[in-house]
Amino acid sequence: xxxxxxxxxxxxxxxxxxxxxxxxxxxxxxxxxxxxxxxxxxxxxxxxxxxxxxxxxxxxxxxxxxxxxxxxxxxxxxxxxxxxxxxxxxxxxxxxxxxxxxxxxxxxxxxxxxxxxxxxxxxxxxxxxxxxxxxxxxxxxxxxxxxxxxxxxxxxxxxxxxxxxxxxxxxxxxxxxxxxxxxxxxxxxxxxxxxxxxxxxxxxxxxxxxxx
Amino acid sequence: xxxxxxxxxxxxxxxxxxxxxxxxxxxxxxxxxxxxxxxxxxxxxxxxxxxxxxxxxxxxxxxxxxxxxxxxxxxxxxxxxxxxxxxxxxxxxxxxxxxxxxxxxxxxxxxxxxxxxxxxxxxxxxxxxxxxxxxxxxxxxxxxxxxxxxxxxxxxxxxxxxxxxxxxxxxxxxxxxxxxxxxxxxxxxxxxxxxxxxxxxxxxxxxxxxxxxxxxxxxxxxxxxxxxxxxxxxxxxxxxxxxxxxxxxxxxxxxxxxxxxxxxxxxxxxxxxxxxxxxxxxxxxxxxxxxxxxxxxxxxxxxxxxxxxxxxxxxxxxxxxxxxxxxxxxxxxxxxxxxxxxxxxxxxxxxxxxxxxxxxxxxxxx
Numbered sequence: 001x002x003x004x005x006x007x008x009x010x011x012x013x014x015x016x017x018x019x020x021x022x023x024x025x026x027x028x029x030x031x032x033x034x035x036x037x038x039x040x041x042x043x044x045x046x047x048x049x050x051x052x053x054x055x056x057x058x059x060x061x062x063x064x065x066x067x068x069x070x071x072x073x074x075x076x077x078x079x080x081x082x083x084x085x086x087x088x089x090x091x092x093x094x095x096x097x098x099x100x101x102x103x104x105x106x107x108x109x110x111x112x113x114x115x116x117x118x119x120x121x122x123x124x125x126x127x128x129x130x131x132x133x134x135x136x137x138x139x140x141x142x143x144x145x146x147x148x149x150x151x152x153x154x155x156x157x158x159x160x161x162x163x164x165x166x167x168x169x170x171x172x173x174x175x176x177x178x179x180x181x182x183x184x185x186x187x188x189x190x191x192x193x194x195x196x197x198x199x200x201x202x203x204x205x206x207x208x209x210x211x212x
Numbered sequence: 213x214x215x216x217x218x219x220x221x222x223x224x225x226x227x228x229x230x231x232x233x234x235x236x237x238x239x240x241x242x243x244x245x246x247x248x249x250x251x252x253x254x255x256x257x258x259x260x261x262x263x264x265x266x267x268x269x270x271x272x273x274x275x276x277x278x279x280x281x282x283x284x285x286x287x288x289x290x291x292x293x294x295x296x297x298x299x300x301x302x303x304x305x306x307x308x309x310x311x312x313x314x315x316x317x318x319x320x321x322x323x324x325x326x327x328x329x330x331x332x333x334x335x336x337x338x339x340x341x342x343x344x345x346x347x348x349x350x351x352x353x354x355x356x357x358x359x360x361x362x363x364x365x366x367x368x369x370x371x372x373x374x375x376x377x378x379x380x381x382x383x384x385x386x387x388x389x390x391x392x393x394x395x396x397x398x399x400x401x402x403x404x405x406x407x408x409x410x411x412x413x414x415x416x417x418x419x420x421x422x423x424x425x426x427x428x429x430x431x432x433x434x435x436x437x438x439x440x441x442x443x444x445x446x447x448x449x450x451x452x453x454x455x456x457x458x459x460x461x462x463x464x465x466x467x468x469x470x471x472x473x474x475x476x477x478x479x480x481x482x483x484x485x486x487x488x489x490x491x492x493x494x495x496x497x498x499x500x501x502x503x504x505x506x507x508x509x510x511x512x513x514x515x516x517x518x519x520x521x522x523x524x525x526x527x528x529x530x531x532x533x534x535x536x537x538x539x540x541x542x543x544x545x546x547x548x549x550x551x552x553x554x555x556x557x558x559x560x561x562x563x564x565x566x567x568x569x570x571x572x573x574x575x576x577x578x
Contacts, residue, residue, distance in 0.1 A: 056477070057477045057478040057482075059477075060474060060475075060476060060477030060478070061415065061416075061474045061477050061478060061483070062415060062416065063415075063416045063417055063420070063486070065478065065482065065486065066486075200396045200397065200399070200400045200427060200431070201397065201400070202400070203400050203401060203403075203404035203435075204404075206342075206346050206397065206400070206401075207346060207350060209343070210343055210346060210347045210350075210365065210366050
C-alpha cells in the first residue's frame, strides 16, 4: 500500500508548546480521516527550535548542517505539510520565516499546505491571512482555505455564535488537507536524480542563443 | 600534479591584535607570499581579481608581471579573472603580454566575480552574467587562436580584421580554467572547449562540488576531448597547520571565528567536519587532502588558500614553509601512486607546445 508523507513544521519555542500541541492535533485529525479511507500516513515532525542554530549558521555559511539538511529533505519530499507558527509582533516568528528562507524557492511548489498559528490573544488571528498565507502563495504551495488560529482562550472555549470552537476548526482544516492528499495520491517515489548531462543546456545552444 | 596557493587579497584586521594592514602592506605581502611559494617548491601562485574593498588585487597582470620578474619557475595564475566585466580584447592582450614576459609561466582562471555591483562599474548589466561569460570567452578563445578576427556579438562593438597583440607565446594560448561555485553552465562551458574546471571547494560540503566536477568530466568526454578521467580538474583547499594539532586549532580559532566569509557562524569543529578546511598537523592536512582524490578522481592542480582572515604575513610565510617542506612532498608521492598513466599532469606551457607540435606532425603524416 502506498504511504502519504505528511510533514509537520512547528515553530513553537517552549517545551511543551501550544504551537506543537496545535500541530499534533491537526496531524492526528488528518491521519484519522485518511485512515478512514484506508490510507496510510507517515508523519514526520520538524521542530524548528532544535534547528535554530543550524538555520542561523546556514545564513552565514550558505549551506545546511546535517540535521537541517535532513529536515529540508523531508519537507521537500513531503506530499503535504502542516505548518504552525506562534504569532510574534503581528506576524510569523523570525525562526519560522528563516526556515522557509533557506529552502529552495521551488521546494513547496504544488504541495498542499495547512497553515496554523497560535497567539496570546484572538485579535491577531488575521496574521495567518495577511502574513502566513502570502508567504506560501509566493512559494506556489496550494494553501488550504481553512487556516487555524488558536489563541489562549480557544484551548478552553467552545466557540460562539459566529465561530466554530477550535476542535471543529481543526477538523475542518484537516478534512481539507485529507481530501487534497487523497485526491492527489502519494507523490511518486523520489526519482534517482537525473544524469547530470540531462540537467544542463548543451553549450552550442547557449552560444546560439547569443547570436546577433 | 601541481600544488600551489591562491590568494583572495583581502585586507582584514588581525582579530588577535586589532591591527589592519594598509593596502600597500597587503600588496607587498602578496608579492612576498608568491616569492615564498616558489622558494618552498610550490608550482602555482594565483591571485584573485577584485574591484571593491577590502580587497587589493584589482590589476592581476600588473602584479603577476612584477612577480614574474622576481621568480623563475612558478606558474602565475588567477583565481579568478573576470570574464564578465573585462573586455575580452584586453584580457587577450594583457595575458599574452604576461606570457611573453614570464616565458610561458602563465595560465588563468575565468570567473564571474563575487559581487553584483562590479557589473555597472565596468558598464555591464548584471542580469547578463552567464551570457556575458559565454560570449566574452568565445571571443577571447578566438582572439588567441585566429590571427585576424572578424567578430560580432551582443555585448560589445563588432571587430573587423582585428589582430590582438602580441600573439600568444609560441602561438600557444595560456591554459584556461573555468571556476564556478554553483553554475552547471560553467562546467559545461569548460567541457565544451576542453579547458580545465576548477572547483573552489572551500566553503561548501564536497557533495556540492562533486556534482559539478562529475558533470564537467562527463561533458568533457561527450565533446570528444578524451575520457572523463582525462579532464583537467583543479581543486581549492584551505588549511592551517602547526606541528601539534592543538596548537594549530588554538592559534587559528580567533581568525576562523572572525573570518569575513564564514565567521560568527558554525564552530571551527563543525566547519572542518562539513567542509574541506583542515586545521591541524601537517599529517592531518595530508590525510584530508588525499581524500579529495576519492571524491573527485585523480586531478591536476591543488591550490590552497593560506593568506586570509587577517593572518599576519609572518604566520603565512611559516605556513608556506610547512606546506612546502612537510606536506607537498608527501602529497606528490602519494598522489603519484596508482595514478593511471592516461591521466594528464597539470598544464604547462611546454606541455601545450609539445601537444600542439605533435598534432601538427599527425596532420602532416595524413
